[in-house]
Amino acid sequence: xxxxxxxxxxxxxxxxxxxxxxxxxxxxxxxxxxxxxxxxxxxxxxxxxxxxxxxxxxxxxxxxxxxxxxxxxxxxxxxxxxxxxxxxxxxxxxxxxxxxxxxxxxxxxxxxx
Amino acid sequence: xxxxxxxxxxxxxxxxxxxxxxxxxxxxxxxxxxxxxxxxxxxxxxxxxxxxxxxxxxxxxxxxxxxxxxxxxxxxxxxxxxxxxxxxxxxxxxxxxxxxxxxxxxxxxxxxxxxxxxxxxxxxxxxxxxxxxxxxxxxxxxxxxxxxxxxxxx
Numbered sequence: 001x002x003x004x005x006x007x008x009x010x011x012x013x014x015x016x017x018x019x020x021x022x023x024x025x026x027x028x029x030x031x032x033x034x035x036x037x038x039x040x041x042x043x044x045x046x047x048x049x050x051x052x053x054x055x056x057x058x059x060x061x062x063x064x065x066x067x068x069x070x071x072x073x074x075x076x077x078x079x080x081x082x083x084x085x086x087x088x089x090x091x092x093x094x095x096x097x098x099x100x101x102x103x104x105x106x107x108x109x110x111x112x113x
Numbered sequence: 114x115x116x117x118x119x120x121x122x123x124x125x126x127x128x129x130x131x132x133x134x135x136x137x138x139x140x141x142x143x144x145x146x147x148x149x150x151x152x153x154x155x156x157x158x159x160x161x162x163x164x165x166x167x168x169x170x171x172x173x174x175x176x177x178x179x180x181x182x183x184x185x186x187x188x189x190x191x192x193x194x195x196x197x198x199x200x201x202x203x204x205x206x207x208x209x210x211x212x213x214x215x216x217x218x219x220x221x222x223x224x225x226x227x228x229x230x231x232x233x234x235x236x237x238x239x240x241x242x243x244x245x246x247x248x249x250x251x252x253x254x255x256x257x258x259x260x261x262x263x264x265x266x267x
Contacts, residue, residue, distance in 0.1 A: 070173070073172060073173055073175070073177075076172060076173075077172065077177060077179070080170070080172075080179055080180075081179070081180045084179070084180055084181065085180075087253045087256060087257075088182070088249070088253065090252075090253075090256065091249045091250075091252035091253045091256070092249065094252045095245075095248055095249060095252060103252060103255065103256065103259075104256070104259055107256075112260060
């Protein structure tokens with residue numbers, strides 16, 4: 001009788017181990033990652049809290065993108081003038097000895113490079 | 114000045130007679146000789162200094178005069194004075210202290226009517242000046258279009 005009970009207990013234990021193994025094998029990656037991701041979020045939040053710059057009084061004004069990338073007008077006008085001089089010279093070279101390669105020669109003008 | 118591009122091929126006395134029709138003008142740096150759209154009644158020979166020829170361009174919503182060409186000693190500007198509708202198509206400004214001789218259209222026409230040989234040579238010279246400008250800007254224009262095509266195909 002004791003032997004029978006022991007066998008039954010071992011069978012139930014074996015079945016439980018098999019169920020756990022089956023569950024682990026059939027779990028999706030999202031489910032697997034969910035817990036560590038939640039953990040990560042918490043860690044990042046903490047890091048952001050620590051790394052955020054100190055702010056005094058107000059935030060700096062947000063400039064529009066065009067203003068941030070804009071070349072000063074004087075510099076742009078000089079670039080245009082320089083470009084026209086270079087193009088003029090290139091066209092004169094072409095006219096001195098007309099040739100397709102001279103017509104399509106590359107320019108070093110910063111306006112188009 | 115007899116070697117000016119407009120007077121090439123003329124005898125010295127013929128060139129001097131043509132120049133004698135003109136009026137000497139002195140321009141300080143930055144002074145305007147003529148402006149885009151003005152009535153064009155004189156053609157100019159640059160005798161000293163340099164002229165900037167500009168066209169208006171919209172830059173950052175502002176109109177700016179942008180250099181198109183420069184003319185130096187011996188070169189001609191303002192040939193719109195001889196071509197209908199007799200309006201300047203550029204603005205000419207002295208890049209530095211400059212002198213020019215202004216030749217009025219009506220004075221030239223009268224003189225050439227009386228001296229057709231001189232008129233013929235000057236007309237040929239003028240067509241050379243205009244033709245060279247046309248070829249130059251044709252080449253410049255094609256280079257710009259070529260760049261646009263390359264950008265489009267990139």
